Amino acid sequence: MQKIAAALAALLIASCSFGQGRAIPSERPKLIVEIVVTQMRYDYLQRYFGNFSDNGFRVLLEEGAVCKNAKYNYSFTQSAPGLATIATGTNPSTHGVVGDMWYIPLTDQNVKAVQDSKTEGVGGFGDLGKVSPRNLLAGTLADEIKMANKNSKVIGVAMEPTSAVFLAGHSADAAYWFDPSTGKFMTSSYYMPSLPKWVDEFNQKKFPDIYIYNKWGLTKPLNKYISSKENFDTTAKPLLTNPDNGLGSMLKSKSRPTYEKLMDTPYGNNLTKDFAIAAIVNEGLGKDDATDLLTITLDANKHIGQKYGPTSIEMEDTYYRLDEEIAHLVKFLSDNIGKQNVLVVLTSDNGVANAPKFIEKSKIPAGHFEPNRNLMLLKIFLNATYGRGEWIKAYHQKQIYLNHTLIEDSKINLAEMQTKVANFMKQFSGVAQAIPASVLEYTSFTDGIMQKMQNSFYAQRSGDVVINLQPGWVDSDEVVTSSNSPYSYDTHVPLIWYGWKIKRESISSKVDPADIAPTIANLLDISWSNAATGEPIKELVR
Structure with missing residues (x-):
């Protein structure tokens, strides 16, 4: 340091x-x-x-x-x-x-x-x-x-x-x-x-070499901290209560340093x-x-x-x-x-x-939405409804992207499939809304959650179905929590x-x-x- x-x-x-x-502010900063x-x-x-x-x-x-x-x-x-x-x-x-x-x-x-x-x-x-x-x-x-x-x-x-x-x-x-x-x-x-x-x-x-060999310890006495002493992650171990938490070991353990x-x-x-x-x-x-x-x-x-x-x-x-x-x-x-x-x-x-x-410790409703499991069930549903095929192309943070080429070749109405997918997704725990892209593209919302969802929607880049979870719910992945609501x-x-x-x-x-x-x-x-x-x-x- x-x-x-x-x-x-x-x-x-x-x-x-x-x-x-000058002591007097300039005309412009x-x-x-x-x-x-x-x-x-x-x-x-x-x-x-x-x-x-x-x-x-x-x-x-x-x-x-x-x-x-x-x-x-x-x-x-x-x-x-x-x-x-x-x-x-x-x-x-x-x-x-x-x-x-x-x-x-x-x-x-x-x-x-x-x-x-x-x-x-x-x-x-x-x-x-x-x-x-x-x-x-x-x-x-x-x-x-x-x-x-x-x-x-x-x-x-x-x-x-x-x-x-x-x-x-x-x-x-x-x-x-x-x-x-x-x-x-x-x-x-x-x-x-x-x-x-x-x-x-x-x-x-x-400078990174200097920082990376420093320990990350508490800057104040432990009793001054107001945050919970518990760790709510299922994978990461508490760092600041570990007496040997230097970062340098990760450099020593690799033939090529990584920062x-x-x-x-x-x-x-x-x-x-x-x-x-x-x-x-x-x-x-x-x-x-x-x-x-x-x-x-x-x-x-x-x-x-x-x-x-x-x-x-x-x-x-x-x-x-x-x-x-x-x-x-x-x-x-x-x-x-x-x-x-x-x-x-x-x-x-x-x-x-x-x-x-x-949140659950305070008895407030919350949970993890499991996209991998739920999308697997959605694929089974689509195969049963429309025949076997790669109907889903991608899922990115509450947006489901369908296979437009396959849908067109199969002569299926895109808006109809979007609606069926949205209705299916509404059945899962934690889902508050599932909205077809066709609704967001052709309907004007002026307030509330639907307006916010529409303000996030850009037709050429957004999913065919967009999902909003209930308050307190987040996507289940490798992180403790996230933002996206x-x-x-x-x-x-x-x-x-x-x-x-x-x-x-x-x-x-x-x-x-x-x-x-x-x-x-x-x-x-x-x-x-x-x-x-x-x-x-x-x-x-x-």
């Missing part, structure tokens, strides 16, 4: 030429920093507030504008749709990112949200470099910033490519993410043919913040009057929450460690660019459900504005993360992103 502190101190010294700037903490529920801020330091989350909460009722307005609250919604200011039904992955019938392929076979990795290997924002069908706030001023810079930073790519938009100068096979940050040929010198130099410092487990610890967030500061320094972000945009996605929280559960000590400790990283970043921005010149926006891509085992635990996220011209206030009116892009565009007095349906938050733009 001392090596990292020394290296970061050198970065701070190198950046002293930025200066603190010199730098906008969008921070997305993955899978962060709004209630985390209140739950852990008493144990936060004075300089991290408390600074944002006590000096910024806090939107207390920010909720996504669609059903499939996965990471990629959330990031795309923040970036574009509209819902999946318009920007087209219906999930982290979807199936394309015309090409018979499962497609990841940022997958792009036309690109290659730069500074990394394999499919991790075959990514771009081309699957995002709408323009973004970042694109408008670039078009408004050619001197503005836009850079996205994250551990995962989807997080870096979508928030940075189509016109970004760069998006960087982590290659766990090499322990280095990389990018795609969509952005550049080779890594900048400063990125190579950062990679050569081998994947950094994502399962708070050190993934530390590394992302380190790289973000390096980007500010070396790219000169916030140095002139052209507004720059830096997006920082902290991906580790999602992985930790899914592995240990949102009520675990591991999750709680992650937020105390993140609190320290937020404090460091905010102080850096204030000291080197000036609080009055930087607009910080902190939010999340989605919330998360409590682990069903935890229209309920408040998945849709309600933090939204905090801090810095440039932002007054301290508590905003209780209902807002949508789709409002972020239009609000910033309004503050900058530039065009909205081309498909934006959100509205500027009136308390911030009055």
